[in-house]
Amino acid sequence: MSTFINLSSSLISHGTIKPQHPLSLSPSPSFSNTLKGNGRLVLLRVKCLNEQSRDVVESGSTSDSTGISPYSWCAGIGGLGFLETSYLSYSKLSGADAFCPVGGGSCGDILNSNYAFVYGIPLPLIGMVAYGAATFFSLKLASKNLPFGIDESTGGLILLGTTTSMATASAYFLYILNTQFPGASCSYCLVSVLLSFSLFLTSAKNLGWQKIRDEVGLQLCIAGLVFAALNNSYSATPSPPARFGEKFLPYTPTEIKAPSSPLALKLAAHLRAVGAKMYGAFWCSHCLEQKQLFGRDAAKLLDYVECYPDGFKKGTDISQECKAAKLESFPMWVINGQVLKGYQEFPDLAKASGFEAGEFSEQLAQLAKQSAEAEAAANNQP
Numbered sequence: 001m002s003t004f005i006n007l008s009s010s011l012i013s014h015g016t017i018k019p020q021h022p023l024s025l026s027p028s029p030s031f032s033n034t035l036k037g038n039g040r041l042v043l044l045r046v047k048c049l050n051e052q053s054r055d056v057v058e059s060g061s062t063s064d065s066t067g068i069s070p071y072s073w074c075a076g077i078g079g080l081g082f083l084e085t086s087y088l089s090y091s092k093l094s095g096a097d098a099f100c101p102v103g104g105g106s107c108g109d110i111l112n113s114n115y116a117f118v119y120g121i122p123l124p125l126i127g128m129v130a131y132g133a134a135t136f137f138s139l140k141l142a143s144k145n146l147p148f149g150i151d152e153s154t155g156g157l158i159l160l161g162t163t164t165s166m167a168t169a170s171a172y173f174l175y176i177l178n179t180q181f182p183g184a185s186c187s188y189c190l191v192s193v194l195l196s197f198s199l200f201l202t203s204a205k206n207l208g209w210q211k212i213r214d215e216v217g218l219q220l221c222i223a224g225l226v227f228a229a230l231n232n233s234y235s236a237t238p239s240p241p242a243r244f245g246e247k248f249l250p251y252t253p254t255e256i257k258a259p260s261s262p263l264a265l266k267l268a269a270h271l272r273a274v275g276a277k278m279y280g281a282f283w284c285s286h287c288l289e290q291k292q293l294f295g296r297d298a299a300k301l302l303d304y305v306e307c308y309p310d311g312f313k314k315g316t317d318i319s320q321e322c323k324a325a326k327l328e329s330f331p332m333w334v335i336n337g338q339v340l341k342g343y344q345e346f347p348d349l350a351k352a353s354g355f356e357a358g359e360f361s362e363q364l365a366q367l368a369k370q371s372a373e374a375e376a377a378a379n380n381q382p
Contacts, residue, residue: 070206071142074159074199078135081195085131088124088188092116101187110186112317115176118233119326127166127192134162134199156207157215160200161222167200168223172230248313251306254288260295263360267346268298270355276335279305279322283312284330286343293346345371 088111091098100107110116116123137159140146146155170193177189204212212219260268280287291299307322307330318327325334333340335352347368350357357364 069142070202071138071159074138074163074202074206075135075142077195077199077202078131078138081131081192081199082128082135084188084191084195085124085128089122089128092122092124098188107184107186107188110177110181110184110189113181115173115180115234116317117323118230130162130166130169131195134159134166137162138203156203156211157218159203160207160212160215161218163196163200163203164219164222165226166196168226169230170196172227176234248311249283250311251282251309254282254291256291256294256296256299258292258295260298263346263363264294264298265301266360267350267353267355268294268301271335271349271353272301272303274336274353275303276333276349276353277303277305277325278331278333279307279325279327280331281307281312283308287331290331290343347371 088098090096092111098107098111100111118126137146137155141152141155141159144152146152150158173189174193177184177186278287278290280290291302291304294302305319305321305325307318307327308316309319310316325332329341331343333344333349333352335349336354338352340348340352345367347364348371349355350364
């Protein structure tokens with residue numbers, strides 16, 4: 001502004017501009033004034049201070065007031081989650097008990113319960129992979145150096161999909177914590193919920209809510225798939241009997257008193273020879289009935305797998321072999337790769353195992369007839 005005034009004064013003093021033509025300043029940020037003097041045309045441009053301020057605002061970065069980009073925040077949050085789940089994964093795989101600063105015994109019960117596995121895979125290991133992926137993509141987005149030729153927009157959507165699945169899983173586990181473990185406390189669970197939701201909100205905010213609205217269908221699809229996968233995984237595990245409540249039941253071998261028939265002895269020996277396995281629990285009444293069907297001596301020949309060899313209490317984890325078998329009910333038979341759920345009669349076991357009845361053919365046929373009649377009668381009951 002001072003340069004403009006000095007220039008104007010100089011022009012007036014040399015007669016270039018006549019005083020009787022006063023200058024009038026326009027309020028616009030930038031303007032040109034036409035001055036006539038001695039037949040000469042002078043164009044002056046003035047740039048006000050507020051235009052410079054506007055340029056600074058328009059060229060500002062996406063960083064927040066601390067100078068840290070949102071993707072860097074995501075990387076930091078993801079790194080914390082990766083450290084937490086790495087420690088829990090090590091504890092789970094090494095068989096050591098995780099240190100629980102809050103919650104004590106209830107925390108350990110939750111971390112060692114059936115819900116600490118998804119399709120037989122330790123949940124902390126899945127969380128470690130998820131947090132690691134979120135941290136990796138956040139770092140790449142922050143440095144604008146994405147792999148595989150992915151652009152920033154696509155990378156942001158991948159990060160959003162990852163954090164959406166993590167937030168959905170956390171919400172599901174929070175529901176499990178409140179319904180299956182009422183009154184229990186698990187500091188690791190709550191920290192993971194906080195971290196995963198923070199990741200989701202930060203990645204969503206950086207991508208922009210307009211973009212979120214455009215991709216809401218994809219997010220709902222991801223959330224639905226995660227929910228369905230978790231629900232299917234846990235519904236495949238036999239539910240503990242509610243009648244036991246919080247009471248601890250020490251393991252007690254079932255006592256079979258009934259004698260074994262010749263058919264039961266031969267069938268049991270055949271089942272063992274073909275590698276058939278029966279999975280059950282010592283507290284399961286149907287498992288006891290299945291063994292009673294074979295009788296005392298024949299039941300000893302069966303390849304039986306106890307799923308609670310260390311006793312039972314609500315939240316107690318089943319044995320690794322039972323997890324691998326993906327039990328859906330007790331008892332369960334696996335014969336030549338075929339799964340038979342629940343209590344089985346001799347004819348069904350003989351058919352599944354390829355048992356050559358020989359002298360017992362007539363007896364098996366009679367048993368099959370009786371079983372069919374009993375089932376038909378049960379179906380016809382009002």
